[in-house]
Amino acid sequence: GDSVTQMEGPVTLSEEAFLTINCTYTATGYPSLFWYVQYPGEGLQLLLKATKADDKGSNKGFEATYRKETTSFHLEKGSVQVSDSAVYFCALSGLSGGSYIPTFGRGTSLIVHP
Amino acid sequence: DVKVTQSSRYLVKRTGEKVFLECVQDMDHENMFWYRQDPGLGLRLIYFSYDVKMKEKGDIPEGYSVSREKKERFSLILESASTNQTSMYLCASSLTAHSNQPQHFGDGTRLSIL
Numbered sequence: 001g002d003s004v005t006q007m008e009g010p011v012t013l014s015e016e017a018f019l020t021i022n023c024t025y026t027a028t029g030y031p032s033l034f035w036y037v038q039y040p041g042e043g044l045q046l047l048l049k050a051t052k053a054d055d056k057g058s059n060k061g062f063e064a065t066y067r068k069e070t071t072s073f074h075l076e077k078g079s080v081q082v083s084d085s086a087v088y089f090c091a092l093s094g095l096s097g098g099s100y101i102p103t104f105g106r107g108t109s110l111i112v113h114p
Numbered sequence: 115d116v117k118v119t120q121s122s123r124y125l126v127k128r129t130g131e132k133v134f135l136e137c138v139q140d141m142d143h144e145n146m147f148w149y150r151q152d153p154g155l156g157l158r159l160i161y162f163s164y165d166v167k168m169k170e171k172g173d174i175p176e177g178y179s180v181s182r183e184k185k186e187r188f189s190l191i192l193e194s195a196s197t198n199q200t201s202m203y204l205c206a207s208s209l210t211a212h213s214n215q216p217q218h219f220g221d222g223t224r225l226s227i228l
Contacts, residue, residue, distance in 0.1 A: 032214035043118070043204055043219035044157075051214060089156070093214040099164060100214050102147070106156035 002027040002094045006105035009087075013080055013112050021075040021108045023064075023090035031094035033057075033066055033073040038087045038107070047075075047088070085112045117141070120205050120220040128228055133192040135223050137205030144210045146188035147217065148172075148180060151202040163188055195227045 006023045013019060025033065032051045036044040048057030053068035062077045073090060090105040121136035139146065147162040149172075159172030161180040169180050177199060181189045188207075192199055202224050206217040 034216055036216075036219075041221070043221045044206075044217075045219065046216045049216055093216075100208075102159075102208075102217060104157045106154070 002031070002092060002101070002103040004090050004092055004103050004105035006088075006090045006108050009107075009109035011108060011110050013110070015082055015112055015114050016079045017112075019075070019077040019080045019084075019110070021088055021090075021110070023073045023075065023105060025071050025073065025090075025092050025103075027071075027092055027094045027103075029095050031092040033064070034091040034093070035062070035064055035073070035075050036089040036091060036104075038089065040086070044089060080110070080112045082112045082114055085110055118205055118207055118218050118220040120203075120223050122223050123221065124224050124226075126226045126228060127192075127195050129195060129197060131192075131195045133195050133225070133227075135190040135192075135203055135205075135225070137188045137190070137220060138186050139188075139207040139218070140186065141207070141218075142185065143207040143218075144185075145208040145217075146182065147206040147208075148178075148188065148190045149204045149206065150174070151204055151222070157204065160190065197227050199225065200227045201225060 003026045034049045035047040037047045038044045048059040050057040050066035056065045064075045087107045089107045093100045118139045148160045149157040163169045163182045179191045205220045208217045209215040
């Protein structure tokens, strides 16, 4: 079945550092890919998405490119802020039995120090 | 904006009790989901529903049941609560089963079984 693998955390950075969180996937067909963010005490919220190969999703300075050849969707940000401290989930939505089933990675905790 | 509301942020129950977790969404979404979130394990799908009175088992349905009598409401039921069901429970909804739209999450219910 479908699966998502993302780097284990926590990732600890200083403010204004460059961020990369790796995400790779296994899926049949052509899934859509998502990054969600979970701030402390809250549910997940959509950060960005990409629906086909070579699409780039972007939001709030974060970017990720759908790479079908490497089955990857790495999250990047050029300059992180303390307010970016959260848990980040990579996810895909793949077709199974005629319906779209979501699959999530285990999450990567990001801690940004001033 | 879609709003997914979970009835309780925190809940404490005793072993053997029957526990109901309620979730309501306000955007006429067809799909609704229940997950549990545990440290190091990410999100695990318990049950989901594509329509009123329909339900499908997820990855970890044992010890749980669900009810969807109205389109906007999806209830998770712990038939006889046990301590290993202490967890964060997240409800989500998405537009239809036939598209790759993202999910919208509630803020979660932190359930403790004593």
